[in-house]
Amino acid sequence: MAQSRLLAILLSFYRWTARKLRERRNLNAVMELSDAQLKDIGLSRYQTESDVHVYCRD
Numbered sequence: 125m126a127q128s129r130l131l132a133i134l135l136s137f138y139r140w141t142a143r144k145l146r147e148r149r150n151l152n153a154v155m156e157l158s159d160a161q162l163k164d165i166g167l168s169r170y171q172t173e174s175d176v177h178v179y180c181r182d
Contacts, residue, residue: 154162154172162169 151160152172
């Protein structure tokens with residue numbers, strides 16, 4: 125019983141870590157875009173920078 129609980133906790137931690145790494149990779153990719161490229165997808169530099177601050181608070 126304790127082993128299955130530990131396994132569940134470890135699996136949950138692994139999934140959380142993997143999700144955070146994906147979010148960071150995606151955010152880094154967006155931050156590398158030029159202002160023109162951001163405009164093409166409907167974002168401004170301000171919006172991407174404000175999302176960075178939201179991400180950092182987690």
